[in-house]
Amino acid sequence: MNTITDIKELSELRAISSNLFNKYGFPTKKDEDWKKSTLNNFLENNKKLEIYKDNNETIYDKAFENFNHNKIITVNGLVQKIEFVGKDKDKLIITTINEYYKKNNKHLSKLFSNKKNPLVVANNALATSGFYLEIKDNLDLPIIIYHQFNSKIDQMQLHQKNYIYINKNSKAVLFEKFINENIKTFISINTNIDVEKNSHIKNYILNSHNTENCIFRFKKVNIAASANYESFIFSNITKTIRDEVEINLNESLAKCYLYYTQFLKNDEDHEIKVKINHLAENTQSNQFSKSIIDGTAKGIYQGKIFVDQIAQKTNGYQLIKSVLLSDQCTFHSKPELEIYADDVKCSHGSSSTSLNKDELFYLMARGIPEKQAKRLIVQGFLSEVIEKISDDVFKNYFISKTEEMLK
Amino acid sequence: MLSIEKLNISVGDKKILEDFNLKIGKGEVHAIMGPNGSGKSTLSYVLAGKDGYEVDGKIIFKNENIIGLPADARAQKGIFLAFQYPIEIPGVFMNNFLKTSLNAVKKAKGQKEVDVVEFLSLVKQHAKKLGIKDEQLGRALNVGFSGGEKKRNEVLQMSLLEPDLAILDETDSGLDIDALKIVADGVNALRSPNRSFLIITHYQRLLDYIKPDFVHVMVNGSIVKTGCSKLAQELDKIGYKEFQKAI
Numbered sequence: 001m002n003t004i005t006d007i008k009e010l011s012e013l014r015a016i017s018s019n020l021f022n023k024y025g026f027p028t029k030k031d032e033d034w035k036k037s038t039l040n041n042f043l044e045n046n047k048k049l050e051i052y053k054d055n056n057e058t059i060y061d062k063a064f065e066n067f068n069h070n071k072i073i074t075v076n077g078l079v080q081k082i083e084f085v086g087k088d089k090d091k092l093i094i095t096t097i098n099e100y101y102k103k104n105n106k107h108l109s110k111l112f113s114n115k116k117n118p119l120v121v122a123n124n125a126l127a128t129s130g131f132y133l134e135i136k137d138n139l140d141l142p143i144i145i146y147h148q149f150n151s152k153i154d155q156m157q158l159h160q161k162n163y164i165y166i167n168k169n170s171k172a173v174l175f176e177k178f179i180n181e182n183i184k185t186f187i188s189i190n191t192n193i194d195v196e197k198n199s200h201i202k203n204y205i206l207n208s209h210n211t212e213n214c215i216f217r218f219k220k221v222n223i224a225a226s227a228n229y230e231s232f233i234f235s236n237i238t239k240t241i242r243d244e245v246e247i248n249l250n251e252s253l254a255k256c257y258l259y260y261t262q263f264l265k266n267d268e269d270h271e272i273k274v275k276i277n278h279l280a281e282n283t284q285s286n287q288f289s290k291s292i293i294d295g296t297a298k299g300i301y302q303g304k305i306f307v308d309q310i311a312q313k314t315n316g317y318q319l320i321k322s323v324l325l326s327d328q329c330t331f332h333s334k335p336e337l338e339i340y341a342d343d344v345k346c347s348h349g350s351s352s353t354s355l356n357k358d359e360l361f362y363l364m365a366r367g368i369p370e371k372q373a374k375r376l377i378v379q380g381f382l383s384e385v386i387e388k389i390s391d392d393v394f395k396n397y398f399i400s401k402t403e404e405m406l407k
Numbered sequence: 408m409l410s411i412e413k414l415n416i417s418v419g420d421k422k423i424l425e426d427f428n429l430k431i432g433k434g435e436v437h438a439i440m441g442p443n444g445s446g447k448s449t450l451s452y453v454l455a456g457k458d459g460y461e462v463d464g465k466i467i468f469k470n471e472n473i474i475g476l477p478a479d480a481r482a483q484k485g486i487f488l489a490f491q492y493p494i495e496i497p498g499v500f501m502n503n504f505l506k507t508s509l510n511a512v513k514k515a516k517g518q519k520e521v522d523v524v525e526f527l528s529l530v531k532q533h534a535k536k537l538g539i540k541d542e543q544l545g546r547a548l549n550v551g552f553s554g555g556e557k558k559r560n561e562v563l564q565m566s567l568l569e570p571d572l573a574i575l576d577e578t579d580s581g582l583d584i585d586a587l588k589i590v591a592d593g594v595n596a597l598r599s600p601n602r603s604f605l606i607i608t609h610y611q612r613l614l615d616y617i618k619p620d621f622v623h624v625m626v627n628g629s630i631v632k633t634g635c636s637k638l639a640q641e642l643d644k645i646g647y648k649e650f651q652k653a654i
């Protein structure tokens with residue numbers, strides 16, 4: 001393992017974060033941002049989890065997708081294997097985050113800038129694993145990051161910090177797949193993404209079969225002029241997971257598109273928290289989320305659009321829809337707008353309904369059995385979001401995942 | 408084909424149909440005409456198996472009392488309702504919906520289900536006759552369809568499913584003259600000695616194109632007069648007021 005204790009800047013930043021965490025402690029229901037969170041109970045009951053630091057890992061290769069792609073495999077937070085293909089080999093750089101710290105020790109503060117979120121400051125203080133990924137040019141193939149976690153980290157806490165840098169004029173698709181074979185672990189993944197001028201990044205996430213751990217994923221994305229960030233998170237069979245993103249649209253014509261679908265049943269849950277900061281003129285953001293909730297499951301969406309006073313001509317759009325299939329399930333939606341500029345176009349809408357009985361009757365009146373009719377409606381409801389995915393390969397991938405999920 | 412006996416329908420305290428009786432023989436075309444609020448659409452929903460109504464009496468379809476059967480079972484047995492207001496379902500695509508529906512009905516009848524190639528050829532053939540463009544078949548069900556496109560889509564579904572009893576609930580509303588002719592031609596093409604129709608309408612104009620064997624006047628949940636197709640022409644002149652007064 002790399003020794004990085006001699007980097008003075010890093011030690012100082014960690015000490016600041018450590019002090020802040022000692023002041024805040026783990027979030028509780030008293031904190032407005034964590035009021036409905038299901039992570040609180042886990043964290044309250046597991047304050048003393050040992051911190052995982054080992055790095056001798058085994059790769060689980062059955063999770064690999066069978067189409068052509070650049071592979072990055074991390075196990076318990078550390079990169080264990082990379083396979084970059086063809087010309088993409090020259091366009092990608094990957095190192096451990098510690099190597100990055102060593103080489104760039106004068107520019108670390110931006111990676112440690114969050115001073116408010118208790119779990120992010122805990123990550124800043126404690127993270128020892130993670131990677132630095134640089135995309136230098138347009139990629140021919142997508143990158144898939146296989147985040148694997150195994151039983152070596154059972155009942156421990158793991159803090160991972162990543163930094164992804166997308167050079168100007170680059171296009172890339174980044175798909176993240178999480179494979180959890182561990183239990184009762186607290187996993188915190190904090191990823192900073194810088195999307196430079198005129199670059200386009202598509203970041204898709206399959207968040208499935210994660211029910212035994214408490215997972216907090218925080219992303220901070222800085223978007224430069226004429227650059228785009230598109231993300232889609234597909235969540236199914238998840239529990240005690242919070243996906244949080246903070247987007248800074250820093251320069252003119254920066255755009256972000258955040259899409260989510262959730263299908264939660266039994267006692268599953270998933271939280272989404274979004275904050276979009278419009279910090280320059282002519283920036284655009286679009287949030288579109290659809291959830292199907294059943295059983296005693298719980299879905300949460302907190303989405304805030306902030307428009308700075310200099311961010312004239314902002315276009316911010318947010319639409320959150322959920323269908324509740326049972327009497328016991330819940331969906332909490334908290335849309336927020338905070339606008340300081342006067343020439344902006346911002347809208348937000350949120351609705352929770354039960355399954356539309358007229359739609360069901362229409363399909364059944366055509367001979368389609370009730371169960372199959374409900375499945376068609378649910379699939380149709382979610383597919384409106386999936387259709388927005390601009391990469392056709394992954395659009396089809398998630399359509400088939402949805403079909404698989406509804407079988 | 409269909410025998411409705413002493414049918415009572417209510418929602419809460421409100422009675423919509425009271426002691427309603429109607430017999431439709433094989434191959435017959437019946438029209439029910441009546442003013443707004445007379446219970447015509449409720450009758451069509453109840454025949455198709457919609458929930459939410461208290462229903463008492465008998466609905467005998469092909470010698471079986473179907474009261475209590477869900478809508479899918481009734482459709483599989485051969486009842487088809489062309490909706491007055493076809494429902495828009497975002498994200499459910501026409502082709503997928505039509506194939507699922509056709510195969511569900513075929514499966515229930517013990518017939519071989521169609522594969523994608525057979526389905527596409529069949530649906531295009533039917534769509535062409537009704538002036539429905541291929542592009543429409545790739546869109547979400549009824550989403551963004553004009554009134555005329557929705558009604559044509561209903562007739563397309565009817566021609567694919569080949570029901571024994573087709574109930575057309577104000578299929579003429581929202582259609583211009585040309586579309587009305589196309590829809591009527593589509594319905595007429597389906598007329599056969601083994602297929603019966605129940606056409607619900609306010610106006611006589613649809614019946615100019617689809618000649619009914621019987622015309623019934625329905626007011627306040629009951630049939631108050633039955634006659635031949637000439638009755639429809641009379642109604643067009645005198646309206647429903649006379650019948651409402653009588654009650």
